Structure formats: structure tokens, C-alpha cells
Amino acid sequence: MRVDANMTSRMTVVDGFLCPSRTMKYAGLSYPANRGFSKRDGMDNGPFRSAASATVRYSDIRDGTHSTVGFSEWVKGPCESGPSPEMLTSRSRLGTVYLTEPALTTKEKLNEFLIACRKIDYRTAEISVNDKGVEWLRPGLASSLYNHNLSIDHSSCVSSGAVQSGSYSAGSEHGSGAHTLFLDGHVRWMKSSTDIEVWRALGTINHGEVVSPD
Template sequence: MNDNLGERIKRTVRRQSSCDEVRNLKSRRKRAGFNLVELMVVLAVVGILVALILPAVQSSRETARRLQCQSHLKQIGLAVHQYEASHRVFPAGWGWNGYLYRLLPYVEAGTTYQLITTAIEADRLDDEAAVLLARRPTIFACPSSSTPRDMKHVSNYAGNVGYGKRHEFDEQGELRNVSYNGIFSSLDRIDWDGPIGGVVTTAMVRDGLSNTAAISEIATEGSSSPYRLTYIIGDHLGMVNQMDRAAEECGSLRPGMEDHGNRGDHWLLGAELSTLYNHVATPNQNSCKLGSCVPCMVSSAASEHSGGVNLTFADGHVVFLTESVDRDVWRAIGTRNGNEVVTMPSF
């Protein structure tokens, strides 16, 4: 009797244990998924993390691109000094073949230089331009530029022609002589058939190589930058003593107004629409052609970096200069012989 009772108790306990296990298993199965509230909380947390991390990742990438851009400018600056060491002058800025063409042998692009030179001598440059422009060295383009990578006829790096200009006209009123006070042009004559004379020597940089801008950035054709355009304002603001008014009027223009086309459109050409800029207006400002006067320009440095532009000085050092730089300081570092006394920005 007692044995039977014991067996019944054991069976009852085993059944109870089995029931508990089934209930626990069902409970675990129920808890294995997310309910709607839990899912929404998880998604919200993930969204917050993405919102926090993504800007940091993008900022890190842009910082890397900006540093690579500075590396390009350092290499170009070194090439300028190698050219100067060989020729005892800085490369000429103006002409059908600008300073970037002259630097090709010094940026490991000697073959491209020979091909272009041969085309020039055989008067075939127009016919072969598309093929030759496509051979643009990588260091002639800024990694931060939104210009499509296959548009290799443009360059983001422009040589400084200074701030002040001197115009001389003949008896018929035709422009014959123009002088700039930057590094890459001191024009003695208007001559588009070959290198223009009056190039700059180291001795002519009386303000000091470390205080004189040499190369900066420009926004180019194909980019999303509003500063890629060159607007048109009247001939009435083409002289040196009118540059303040020209800069102000130029700065008031907006996309949709009359323009003269894009900048940086031909990296072989030496002109302010292509591979040259000036210090009339501070960085990341509009550029303008002053009526029919080709050398009369507000040709601003501009980039797609946030808040400023990279700038190579004539001694080869590179800085990132903010777009809020004082205009007088910007103009002072743009001249090679202005004898200005300025407080340099904290680079």
C-alpha cells in the first residue's frame, strides 16, 4: 500500500515537472521575439548612433582629402622651385601655355611635356588638345572637388598674379602692356603667340618668399560650387583704384545672372579664367570679368573645403587660410613688392 502511494506521488511530481518545463519552454519562445515597442526603441537608438557617427566619418574623410590637397600643392610648390633653380626665373603665367605646362617635367610628367611641345611646334595643339589634356597629372586636381574625375581638362590649382595692375595703351587706344605684382606674371607685352616676357625672379619678391602667395585653389567647370562661374560687370571698374568697387559689385551677383563661363576650363592655358587668380577679393567669393577687358578680372581663390582654401607661399610652405581673412592682409600677401606691414593670420 505504501509502495503504491509512493509510486503515485513520484508520477505526480514527474508530471508536474513536465508541465513546468513545457510552460517554461513556451514562455521562452514568447520572449524570443521583439514586440513593437522594443523594435521602435532599437531603431531609435540605431538612428541616433548613425546621426552621431556619420558626420564624424564624413568630416574625417574631408580632412583626409584636404590634407591630400595640401600634399598636391606642396609637390607643385617644389616643382616651382626646381623650375626656378633651372631657369633662374619663376614660370611665366600668361600665354597659350601656362605655368602648369612649364612644370610638367618637374612633376614626373616629362613624356606629356614632350608630346605637348611637339604638338605646339607642329601647330597641331588644337587638333590634339583633347587627348593631351586628358594626360593631366593627378596632382593638378584637388580630391575635394566635385568636378567629375573624367573631366581632366580642368585644374583646381591657380597661380597668383597679384593685386595691382598697370595698363598702358597705344595711340589708337589698344591695350599693349599690363603689369601684375604677383609671382606668375609681370607682363611686358600682350603676346598670345608664345611665352610672355617679364617673368619674375626671386630678387623681385621684395616682400619675402615666405610672405608672398604663389598658388591657391579655384572652383572649376563641372563642380557644384557657385564660385566656378565668372560673371560679367561693366568696363567702368577695370583700373587699380576701382578694385574695391569691382569686388563689391562682383560679390553681389548670383547664379542666373550673365556670366562668361566656367573657370579652370583648360589647364594648359595661362589666363585668369583657366590657371591664374588674383587677390582682389578674399577667398570663396565671386569672380568677374570686367566688360571687354580680358586682363581686368576679379578672379577669386575658391575651394570646396569648408571655410577656406589651401594656399602655397612662394617659399613652398602650405597653409589652410580661412575665408574670413582680412581683405588688407589677403591683398598684402598677394603682392611680391608692396612693402606692406601686416599682422599675418595665425596659420
């Protein structure tokens, strides 16, 4: 039987990676990195990318480090430690990634998809991903990267199981908002009432917006 060489690291609880408000301290990640606002145009616009070849330097952050988000927080999925019955049955409004209508995966269907995700009923919607943020070592959306497609404290969604075109929202279970780390090092509590256009502008590195989180 093959033993995963990274299993020890994957299952190691790093307290600094987890929200202190969580009662169960399983391994995982409460503070994902920002991939930006996904326009489905094949161009990442956040400071962190899925592809190692798309490294971002400080000189690339033309919107300024004070007004560009590096990390925020999200609610981990209800499946805490690998495959289990909870993988298919448990529901978390902010921790589970839900399925919207199928075939909303193209650039032209982005707005339709986001509207469908805003309207999702987490009590009845089909579950897509229930282990969001469980393995901090795994790169990519739903594992260690989130995006600014929807406002803070919105449910996360995909269409037709297409992970790369999904929406993975920041949020928390300890108030209406999320702690957010900007690239200049300052941390700010961003309210869920933050205007979506402001939130998207803070998520991108070089779109030329003049935005201050203050």
C-alpha cells in the same frame, strides 16, 4: 581637319592638379598660380605673370617668400570638358565667372567693380565664363592664373567681358577657405575670413608690407 597638337596633353588628367574632393576627375586645374592684386595700372605685382617677358626671380620677391603666395585653390567651372549646353546654363557660385554692370573696366572704376562683384547674385547674374580652370595647359587669367582682388570664397567676375580686368577668387567647396602654397614651400589653410588687406599683401611680391600668414 586640323588636329590640335596639344589635345592629348590638354585632356590628360593629372591627379596632382585636381582637388581630391572633386567627384568627377576631368582634366583641369584646381590650383592656379598667383598673379597678384590687379590695380589695372599695367603692372603685375604677383609672382606669376601673363607675359613671359616679365619673369620674376627670387631676388625680386622683396616681401619674403614666407609671406608671398605662389599658388592657391579655386573651384573649377561647371563646364568640365569643352563646349556643351552646360557652358551657357550651369551655375556655380565659386566656379562660374559672372558679369557685373558694363563699363567698369578702367583703373578709376576698380573699386566700383569690386563692390558690384561682392554684391553679385549668382542665381540670376549673367554668365561670362563657365570653363574656368578646365584646361590646365592654357596660360592666363581664368585658366591657370587667379588674383587677390577679392577675399577667399568670393564669386569671380568680369565687366563687359574684359578678362584682364576681372577678379578671379581663390576658394573651395570643402570648408570656408582655401589651401595655399607659399613661395618658401609651406602650405597653409587660409580662411575665407582672412582680412582682405592681408590677403592682398600676401599676393604681392614687393609692396613692402610686413605681413605673416601665421
